[in-house]
Amino acid sequence: MSKQSPLHFHRMKDMPSTHLLGTGTPTCAGCGGLETLHTMYDILGDKTVFVNAAGCMTLLSVYPFTPFRGGWLYTSMASAPAGAQGVRDALDILLQKKKLSADENVEVVVITGDGTAYGMGMSATSGAMDRNLDFIYLCYDNEGYGNTGQQYSPATPHAARTSTSRGSHGYPGYKKDLFAIWAAHNPAYVATVIAAEPLDLAKKIEKIQAMSGPRMLISLAPCPTGWDYDPQLSVEIGRLAVQTGVWPLKEYSDGEVRHTKVPKQRKPVEEYLQLQGRFRHLFEPKRDAAGIAEIQSRINAYWDRVDAG
Amino acid sequence: MFRIRFHGRGGQGMKTASRILGTAFFNAGYEVQDAPRYGAERRGAPIFAYVRADRETINERGIIDRPDLVCVADDTLVGMPAAGVVQGMDAHTVLLINSHETAETWQKRLNTEARILILTATEDVEDRAELPYIGSRCAAAAAALTNVIERETLVAALTEELGHLPADIIAQNREIALRVFDEMAQHAGLVAPGSMPSANDYDSPDWIEMPFENAAISNLAIHAGATSVMVRTGLWRTMRPVINYPKCSGCAWICSTYCPDGAINVRADGFPEIDYDHCKGCLVCVAQCPPHAIESIAEHVAREQEAEASA
Numbered sequence: 146m147s148k149q150s151p152l153h154f155h156r157m158k159d160m161p162s163t164h165l166l167g168t169g170t171p172t173c174a175g176c177g178g179l180e181t182l183h184t185m186y187d188i189l190g191d192k193t194v195f196v197n198a199a200g201c202m203t204l205l206s207v208y209p210f211t212p213f214r215g216g217w218l219y220t221s222m223a224s225a226p227a228g229a230q231g232v233r234d235a236l237d238i239l240l241q242k243k244k245l246s247a248d249e250n251v252e253v254v255v256i257t258g259d260g261t262a263y264g265m266g267m268s269a270t271s272g273a274m275d276r277n278l279d280f281i282y283l284c285y286d287n288e289g290y291g292n293t294g295q296q297y298s299p300a301t302p303h304a305a306r307t308s309t310s311r312g313s314h315g316y317p318g319y320k321k322d323l324f325a326i327w328a329a330h331n332p333a334y335v336a337t338v339i340a341a342e343p344l345d346l347a348k349k350i351e352k353i354q355a356m357s358g359p360r361m362l363i364s365l366a367p368c369p370t371g372w373d374y375d376p377q378l379s380v381e382i383g384r385l386a387v388q389t390g391v392w393p394l395k396e397y398s399d400g401e402v403r404h405t406k407v408p409k410q411r412k413p414v415e416e417y418l419q420l421q422g423r424f425r426h427l428f429e430p431k432r433d434a435a436g437i438a439e440i441q442s443r444i445n446a447y448w449d450r451v452d453a454g
Numbered sequence: 455m456f457r458i459r460f461h462g463r464g465g466q467g468m469k470t471a472s473r474i475l476g477t478a479f480f481n482a483g484y485e486v487q488d489a490p491r492y493g494a495e496r497r498g499a500p501i502f503a504y505v506r507a508d509r510e511t512i513n514e515r516g517i518i519d520r521p522d523l524v525c526v527a528d529d530t531l532v533g534m535p536a537a538g539v540v541q542g543m544d545a546h547t548v549l550l551i552n553s554h555e556t557a558e559t560w561q562k563r564l565n566t567e568a569r570i571l572i573l574t575a576t577e578d579v580e581d582r583a584e585l586p587y588i589g590s591r592c593a594a595a596a597a598a599l600t601n602v603i604e605r606e607t608l609v610a611a612l613t614e615e616l617g618h619l620p621a622d623i624i625a626q627n628r629e630i631a632l633r634v635f636d637e638m639a640q641h642a643g644l645v646a647p648g649s650m651p652s653a654n655d656y657d658s659p660d661w662i663e664m665p666f667e668n669a670a671i672s673n674l675a676i677h678a679g680a681t682s683v684m685v686r687t688g689l690w691r692t693m694r695p696v697i698n699y700p701k702c703s704g705c706a707w708i709c710s711t712y713c714p715d716g717a718i719n720v721r722a723d724g725f726p727e728i729d730y731d732h733c734k735g736c737l738v739c740v741a742q743c744p745p746h747a748i749e750s751i752a753e754h755v756a757r758e759q760e761a762e763a764s765a
Contacts, residue, residue, distance in 0.1 A: 160707045164716035167680030168732035169687050172714070173496040175736035180714035187716075191679065205682070214679030311618060343711045369736070370497060377737035380712050430620075 154347040161187035167212035171204045175376025177367035177383055178202065178285030180340035182256070185283060185362075188350045191215050192251045194232055198225035198266055200258035201292040202285065215251060222261045226273035229253045229280045252281060252354075259286040259300035262363070263321050274330040274359045281353060282361045287368035288320070295371035302391075303443075304436055306423045307371075313426055314436065319443075323363055328397040333358030336396040336405075339365045341383025345394050345406050352396075365392045373422025385417040390444045393451070404451060411448065414441045455508040456484075456647050457518045458596055461539050462527035463582065463692065465497040467589025470615060471525070472503035474593035478603045478611035479507035487512055498690035498735060500537035505596075508647070521547055523645040524568075525596055527588045529553040529575075530754050532564070536689060543568045548645050550595055552588060571599075571641060573634065580752045582692040587630045590616075594631035598638035599645040608635060683732070687715070691735030694756045695728060701747035702726070709739040709748065 153159065166183040178201060186193070191214035197203055199222045206217045220228040233253045239245035257266055262284035270282065289295040289307050297307040299321040310316035327335045333356050338346040346364075353360040367383045369376040386392035387406060391414060394406040415437050418424040427433045458475065462468035469490035476488025490503040504518045519542040529551050531537040543549060545567035551560055552573040560570045573595050579585055590612060597603040612631055616624045706726035710718040717729040718739060728739070740748045 157705075157707050157711070160711045162707060162710060162720040164710070164719070165680075166716050167682040168715050168717050168729060169682035169685035170715065171496060171499075171685070171687070174498055174690060174714075174734035175738055176714050180712070180738075183714070183716045184711060210682040210685055212680055212682040340712075340714075375737075376497070377741040379714065379736065379738050380742050 154344055154351060157344060160184075160343055160347060163187070165191055165214060167214075169210065170212050171207065172201060173368075173370045173376070175367075175369040175379040176201075177340055177379050178258075178287060178364065180379065181285060181338065181346065181364040181366060182283070184340060184343055184346055185350050186213075188347055189252060189254070189281075189354065193254050194218065194251050196220060196225050196228040196232060196253060196255045198222045198255070198257035198261040199292075200261060200285075201287070202256055202258065203292070222257070223265045224269050225255045225257050225261065225266060226269040226278065226280070226282065229255045229282075230273060230276070230278055233279055253279070255280060255282040257282075257284055258291065258298075259284060259288060259323075260290045260298040262286070263299040263323050267326075270327075271330060274327070274332045274361075277332075277358050279357045280359060282359065284323070284361075284363045285366040286323075286363055287366040287371055289368075289371050291368050291371040295368075303440060304424060304427060305372075306426060314433075315423070315426060324395065324397070327361045327363075328402065330359075331400065332361055334360040334396065334398050335363075336361070337363050337365070337392065337394055339383045339387060339392060339394065341367070341380045342387055342394060342406060349396060349405070371423070373425075374420055378420055382417065382420055385412065385420070388412045389414045389417045390448050391417055393447065407451075411444070414444055455506060455510075455512065455514070455650065456523075456600055456645070457521050458505045458507075458523045458525065458645075459518050459521045460503045460505075460525045460527070460592055460596075461531055461537055462501060462588065462592075463497070463531070463690070464499045464501050466527045466582075466585050468501060468503040468527060468592070470589035471527075471592040471596075472505050473615045474590065474608075474612050475596050476505050476507070477614055478593070478597050478608050479505065481607050481611060482603050484508060484602075485510065485512050491517060496690070496734075498692050499687075500531050500534060500689065502538070518542070520544070520648055520651065522648045523548045523550065523596055523599060525573075525592045526551045527585060527592055528582050529555070530582060530757075532560070534689060536686075540564065540566065546646070546648060548599060550592075550599070552585070552591070569644065571638075571644070574637075580693070582752070582754065584692075587627055590627040590631040591634045594634040595638045596645070598635045599641055599643075601643035601645075605632065605635060608632075686731050687734050688729075688731045691730075691733060691753050693735045693737055693750045694730070694753045695733065695735070695737055695740050695748050695750050696756070697726060697728060698747045698749060699725065701745055703745045703747070705744060709743055712738050712742045714738060 166186040172179045194216035196218045286300050288300045289298050294308050296309040297316050301316045302320045304315040306315045336349045367379045388408050390411040395404045427436050460468040460471045472488040476486045480486045484507040487506040532539050547568040549568045550571045554575045557570045557572050597608045704724050706720040709726050717733040718726050721727050740750050
């Protein structure tokens with residue numbers, strides 16, 4: 146297992162200056178999910194095998210091209226953690242039989258989108274956590290079925306326009322709290338991350354490298370194509386998701402939830418919403434003050450609960 | 455049968471162009487196939503969509519390799535082999551290019567027997583991925599050139615296909631499409647339906663002996679890492695980020711970390727360097743650079759400057 150000595154990420158300057166993930170992938174320009182993945186991969190290193198459920202990131206490895214320096218296994222949407230179980234078991238048996246030396250061991254990393262993580266892959270993930278599978282799970286959450294044209298998923302936020310929520314008020318439902326659902330399984334680790342806060346992301350990756358058991362990460366993945374904004378705003382929008390309190394950065398372990406980057410003065414949520422075409426109907430042709438206020442009040446209620454402890 | 459190919463970049467609306475034209479043909483009583491050619495390509499990447507229309511049942515399938523009309527939304531694609539614009543063109547083909555340059559220039563440059571027409575590039579946008587109305591303009595031009603689609607039929611198809619957009623946007627598209635339709639009316643009928651190829655027209659393939667091979671040889675496992683670097687995603691770029699080194703403060707960990715593709719490397723001297731073979735032109739680096747030392751210029755302008763510099 147690649148439980149290397151800690152790298153100590155204290156400041157941005159400590160971020161890796163060489164990139165292990167190959168360029169030339171077919172993800173959209175400005176992809177927030179790829180941004181998380183490349184930062185994660187730079188730190189985790191090449192002693193990894195990725196188990197990838199169908200989704201945008203399936204396109205990473207289109208034969209004969211792969212951005213990875215190690216193995217990659219493709220599974221159906223519902224079964225990536227089951228695939229990871231098989232890979233982990235095979236590695237453990239080889240290790241036990243001394244057909245694989247300890248330094249040849251690799252970390253098994255599941256990578257799926259939100260359609261899988263929040264929806265149809267939930268059962269297999271729950272089972273993997275029940276069995277205390279030793280793996281890392283990265284969900285890149287772009288809040289919809291992005292690879293097929295941004296249909297709504299259980300991760301779609303309230304009021305967002307999707308290709309299946311075209312009405313004047315957008316998606317009527319509410320984003321599922323996957324962090325709480327995963328944490329309720331009491332796995333070794335659960336965290337929310339975002340590429341726009343690389344230091345927070347790097348610290349969490351560094352932390353899970355020294356752990357074993359299920360280590361679950363949910364990365365909000367700003368998506369220029371699905372959220373309808375200029376790709377150069379990807380980092381800006383990600384940062385605003387944190388600063389407005391839309392995307393709380395937090396972690397769970399040993400029965401406790403800790404917030405890792407609390408915005409001192411939360412910005413109004415409309416600063417985040419108005420940059421994205423999927424929320425344009427909240428501002429044009431007429432400002433939907435009640436709709437914006439409802440979104441804001443839900444964010445305030447969340448942070449009030451956090452403040453109350 | 456009419457066989458029409460639309461070439462553009464992901465995001466320019468070529469799929470919409472094929473849908474508008476396809477619906478117009480259908481409403482004019484034709485059997486129609488219209489489809490974008492889907493790959494893993496994204497915004498800015500060369501893509502194409504095609505339309506087949508016939509009075510008879512269409513049995514032909516797949517990509518059009520003998521086009522009657524090739525419509526190009528972005529002239530920077532013409533010289534790009536990966537875009538396959540000139541594929542299968544012959545003396546029967548009409549090539550319509552959205553360009554600031556003249557038909558004579560293109561005729562000379564391409565040395566082709568195909569008849570070349572220019573769809574005069576009207577809007578001067580810097581970022582070619584943002585060409586407004588180009589899908590509607592291409593569809594309208596194609597409709598006029600076939601001379602089998604009425605003005606009203608085009609308008610109805612356009613309104614149907616753009617129905618999800620706000621009314622003012624549809625109205626603008628309609629107005630611009632009709633202007634192009636009327637402009638192209640002087641060439642009405644220039645695009646004629648191509649004949650049905652008979653089996654004899656196809657070259658019979660060479661007989662190749664394929665001996666049974668060991669599965670490990672014939673179904674190659676990839677043992678090399680990061681082979682994706684062989685894919686030149688730099689071709690997707692319509693805007694190019696350029697580092698102004700005198701202004702660069704050398705905080706390469708910022709741009710190099712934020713670049714989603716990892717296409718900014720840190721040089722031995724600590725300064726960042728953009729890998730233009732793979733930079734997709736998202737411009738996150740331009741937006742994030744603390745001293746604003748990264749500028750963006752239109753890719754076609756950057757290439758012209760490079761060509762001048764090397765001449």
